[in-house]
Amino acid sequence: MVRSGTIKIVKVDVMDAMDNQSTTTSEEVAAARPSNSSSAATARISDLQLDVKVMGNNDVMIRVQSENVNYPGARLMSALRDLEFQVHHASMSCVNGLMLQDIVAKIPYGLTTEEAIKSALLWKLQQ
Numbered sequence: 001m002v003r004s005g006t007i008k009i010v011k012v013d014v015m016d017a018m019d020n021q022s023t024t025t026s027e028e029v030a031a032a033r034p035s036n037s038s039s040a041a042t043a044r045i046s047d048l049q050l051d052v053k054v055m056g057n058n059d060v061m062i063r064v065q066s067e068n069v070n071y072p073g074a075r076l077m078s079a080l081r082d083l084e085f086q087v088h089h090a091s092m093s094c095v096n097g098l099m100l101q102d103i104v105a106k107i108p109y110g111l112t113t114e115e116a117i118k119s120a121l122l123w124k125l126q127q
Contacts, residue, residue: 050121052114054107059088060117062103072099079124084108 051063066072073092080087086106093100111117 048122048125050118052118052121054114054117055104058106060085060105060107060114062101062105062117062121064099064101064103066099068094068097068099073101075125076101076103076121079121080105082124083111083120 047067049063049065051061053061055061064072064076077087077090080103085103085108087103088106089102089104091102107117111120
């Protein structure tokens with residue numbers, strides 16, 4: 001879901017390496033800064049880049065880059081838990097005010113495409 005005042009950029013790369021087909025999608029959501037503080041939901045995610053790559057049939061690699069405000073690590077883990085992802089590996093790093101998060105997880109039942117995974121994660125992260 002893209003709110004008004006939000007810019008959405010989607011980049012798709014398709015590659016075939018050693019008979020393992022994989023598709024990479026990248027989505028960047030940049031919400032406009034609110035003029036007053038009454039729009040807390042829009043201000044919560046001011047700059048977020050989300051990359052999703054399905055590996056095989058069951059696993060997904062998720063990379064999130066955002067500002068290090070409002071506990072981005074906790075929000076991502078909460079979103080993954082709510083969507084019933086089984087996390088195999090997670091890594092979080094903070095560099096110059098940016099939080100970089102890499103996740104490898106099992107794809108939950110019902111989320112079969114990268115677009116579905118990305119949309120579900122963005123929806124959960126923007127709540």
